[in-house]
Amino acid sequence: MGKIAWVFPGQGSQAVGMGVDLAEHPVAKARFAEAEAILGWSILEKCQGDEATLSRTLYTQPCLYVLEAILCDRYREKAPQVDFMAGHSLGEYSALYAAGVYDFAAGLQLVQKRAQLMDQASGGKMAALMKFDRTELMEKIAATEGVTLANDNSEQQVVISGTPEAVDAIMNGVKTKRAIALNVSGAFHSPFMAEAAAQFEAVLAAVEFSDAKIPVLSNVDPQPETQAAALKERLKAQMTGSVRWLEIMQQLSALEVAEAVEIGPGKVLTGLIKRTCKDMATANIDTLASIG
Known part of the structure; x- marks a missing residue:
C-alpha cells in the first residue's frame, strides 16, 4: 500500500450545517460538551446558526478544529494508516492534534486564543x-x-x-x-500580525508539546518534522508567516504519497491537490457517513 497523508482545511471551508450529523454520536457528544466547557458557547449551535456568525473568525476556527478532531478520531478507527500530516493555516492545529503533539483540550485552548487575537485584528486587507x-x-x-x-x-x-x-x-x-x-478583519499571515503573534507566544509557551507520532509538514516549513520543540517554533512563526501550501503539496509528491485524505468540511485542499499532484489519489472525510 502506498503512503497516505491526512490534510486538514482551514478558515473558508466552514459551512452552515456542518457537523450536525455528529450531534447524537456518543463520543462526539462528549467532545462537544468538553468544547463548550472551554469556550463558553456551543459548537453545534454556531454550526446551525447564521452564516455571518459562523464566518466570524472568533467562531469559525474553534468550530473547524473541534469537527476536524472528532472526524479524525472516528476515521482513525477504520483507517489507522497515515504517514504524514499537514493542515492549511488553522488546519495545522488539527494536524498537530492528529499527530499526538497535544491533547484535544490543549489544542482547543490554543485555537480559541488564536481566534480571539485574529478576530481583534484591524486595519489590514x-x-x-x-x-x-x-x-x-x-x-x-x-x-x-x-x-x-x-x-x-x-x-x-x-x-x-x-x-x-x-x-x-x-x-x-x-x-x-x-x-x-476577502471578508476578514486583518492582514493575516503577514508581518502586520506581529503584535497578535507576540501575545499568542506567551499562551503557546505554556502548552507542553510532545514529539509527533506522525511527521507533520508545517505551513512555514514544509519539511516533515516530529520534534516537539521544532513544531512549536514553526507554529509560533505561523501567524506572521506565509502558508506555503504549494510547497507542501510538492513535498508530499516527493515523499511518494499515493493518497491525500482531507479531513474536515469542504473539498478545498483535495481540489488544490488534484490540480497540482495529478497522480495522487484523494478522498474526503467530512461526515460520519463518509467514513463508512
Missing part, C-alpha cells in the same frame, strides 16, 4: 488572486511596500495580505483572471 503570470506577480509584490504573499495555495491561486493601499496596488497592477477582496 487580504485578497485572493486566480490565474496570473506568477513571475509578474512575485516581482510586483517584492517591489510594493506593505504587502506580502500570505497563502501560496497553488501555481495559479494565492492570497495576498497587507495594508489596504498595497493590496489594492497589486490587485490593480497585476493582470489576473479574478481578484477578490
Whole structure:
C-alpha cells in the first residue's frame, strides 16, 4: 500500500450545517460538551446558526478544529494508516492534534486564543488572486511596500495580505483572471500580525508539546518534522508567516504519497491537490457517513 497523508482545511471551508450529523454520536457528544466547557458557547449551535456568525473568525476556527478532531478520531478507527500530516493555516492545529503533539483540550485552548487575537485584528486587507503570470506577480509584490504573499495555495491561486493601499496596488497592477477582496478583519499571515503573534507566544509557551507520532509538514516549513520543540517554533512563526501550501503539496509528491485524505468540511485542499499532484489519489472525510 502506498503512503497516505491526512490534510486538514482551514478558515473558508466552514459551512452552515456542518457537523450536525455528529450531534447524537456518543463520543462526539462528549467532545462537544468538553468544547463548550472551554469556550463558553456551543459548537453545534454556531454550526446551525447564521452564516455571518459562523464566518466570524472568533467562531469559525474553534468550530473547524473541534469537527476536524472528532472526524479524525472516528476515521482513525477504520483507517489507522497515515504517514504524514499537514493542515492549511488553522488546519495545522488539527494536524498537530492528529499527530499526538497535544491533547484535544490543549489544542482547543490554543485555537480559541488564536481566534480571539485574529478576530481583534484591524486595519489590514487580504485578497485572493486566480490565474496570473506568477513571475509578474512575485516581482510586483517584492517591489510594493506593505504587502506580502500570505497563502501560496497553488501555481495559479494565492492570497495576498497587507495594508489596504498595497493590496489594492497589486490587485490593480497585476493582470489576473479574478481578484477578490476577502471578508476578514486583518492582514493575516503577514508581518502586520506581529503584535497578535507576540501575545499568542506567551499562551503557546505554556502548552507542553510532545514529539509527533506522525511527521507533520508545517505551513512555514514544509519539511516533515516530529520534534516537539521544532513544531512549536514553526507554529509560533505561523501567524506572521506565509502558508506555503504549494510547497507542501510538492513535498508530499516527493515523499511518494499515493493518497491525500482531507479531513474536515469542504473539498478545498483535495481540489488544490488534484490540480497540482495529478497522480495522487484523494478522498474526503467530512461526515460520519463518509467514513463508512
